[in-house]
Amino acid sequence: MTQDRRHVGGYSPWEEQYGFTRAVAIGDFVFVSGCTAWDDGTVRFEGSPYDQAVAAFGVALDALSRFGLGKADVVRTRLYVTHARDTDEVGRAHRDILGEVRPACTMVVINALVDSRMSVAVEVDAYKKNLELSP
Numbered sequence: 001m002t003q004d005r006r007h008v009g010g011y012s013p014w015e016e017q018y019g020f021t022r023a024v025a026i027g028d029f030v031f032v033s034g035c036t037a038w039d040d041g042t043v044r045f046e047g048s049p050y051d052q053a054v055a056a057f058g059v060a061l062d063a064l065s066r067f068g069l070g071k072a073d074v075v076r077t078r079l080y081v082t083h084a085r086d087t088d089e090v091g092r093a094h095r096d097i098l099g100e101v102r103p104a105c106t107m108v109v110i111n112a113l114v115d116s117r118m119s120v121a122v123e124v125d126a127y128k129k130n131l132e133l134s135p
Helices: 014-018 049-065 084-098
Strands: 005-008 023-026 029-035 074-081 104-109 120-127
Touching (some): 029 049
Antiparallel strands (some): 005 023
């Protein structure tokens, strides 16, 4: 790991198994891996794409906070939704959480996520000039 790169992990049981981390900061950017409503071995809010999206954004924003960033620093989001019928609910959650920030956003409908009870995953990219990466 170089000095200008920092990782934040510990959110997913798959991090070690698959060789990834929840978030990585490099330069003035932080990139947050796909977040879901997974919480300590269970999928929260099964059957509610809106609530799952809110929970997933909570995980992503928590990861950003560990770098001293918040939702105002979000510049791009990606939303992965398992059913086209849920796009309005997931979009509404995005608006409710980040509406005033208005990041660039892509939403795609996918076949499935790692657990079939998950209906949405979100990725977040953030930017902060002169981001401090020291521990």
